[in-house]
């Protein structure tokens with residue numbers, strides 16, 4: 001970790017990515033000593049079970065730090081691993097602005113009707129089921145819909161387009177924020193579903209295509225938080241940006257789209273995200289939020305390795321076994337420290353944290369990061385190490 005030359009007058013952006021199994025929950029805190037107060041952007045929300053109790057780590061974090069407001073809440077799309085637990089934030093904190101996908105245009109005459117029907121349906125399902133998890137998710141969604149219904153366009157922004165500038169109140173700090181997706185015509189599709197009596201958002205095939213993406217520029221770095229955005233969306237985006245002469249997004253820190261799905265992070269999209277076809281920049285970080293079961297995909301992790309991007313994962317994946325260790329019998333060849341998690345994979349359902357909660361700090365001095373846990377990562381192996389004997393041990 002480089003020693004910091006920062007003093008108390010320096011502007012800083014902190015990124016907290018919380019370990020929430022398969023799902024996203026990312027808090028950006030911008031502190032500028034020239035401002036009276038910090039600026040908070042929350043991208044998605046998800047919960048996790050701790051000792052049989054469900055907690056929302058970002059809410060606990062905000063509460064613990066005495067934070068009373070969120071300047072910008074972005075719900076990338078309406079899959080439950082991205083909105084679960086958001087009711088706690090909306091009920092207890094002042095959310096100054098919400099950015100959502102334009103499923104149901106607020107301008108449309110059908111808007112109130114859709115929200116009403118959906119809320120009614122949620123109530124109906126809650127009465128019919130005693131499944132605590134379903135009820136919990138539906139409550140989160142109901143509170144989110146209530147916020148959308150109660151606020152006008154000054155508070156609820158419907159994303160859509162290749163690049164929208166987000167207004168940040170401060171005039172003199174270095175942070176610039178943009179929204180990059182979605183592009184497809186998705187307006188009204190939710191309405192059409194409800195008309196057909198289909199209230200299951202998870203079965204909506206275009207839901208990931210509707211993902212909103214947040215881009216932050218600060219101190220010459222570019223951060224991209226990809227939600228569950230898809231490769232077809234990015235190809236369309238690339239066509240749009242090319243017309244303006246932009247061929248490459250030059251991203252330094254990326255929250256890998258769709259939990260490290262191979263299909264949605266193909267080679268041509270890597271080429272669009274990162275400078276140079278074979279990127280050797282040690283300062284490109286790939287944040288991966290998944291429980292390690294279905295995602296991230298093996299081919300994606302291999303691509304991250306080939307491109308020499310630094311993967312920072314909340315949880316281990318079964319692919320961390322690597323080709324050299326394909327079974328538990330291979331345990332003998334790997335360091336003692338890495339063995340317990342591999343054994344657990346054989347029998348346990350709960351995700352096994354790699355770094356757990358991840359924190360990155362971006363300042364004029366560069367980027368530093370820490371993981372909640374000290375873990376070994378075979379994909380962060382240095383090329384010269386030539387094997388598993390000298391693993392990059394994280395501190």
Ligand SMILES: [Zn+2]
Nearest residue numbers: 023079081228
């Ligand atoms: Zn997701």
Ligand SMILES: [Zn+2]
Nearest residue numbers: 077079208228
């Ligand atoms: Zn999704």
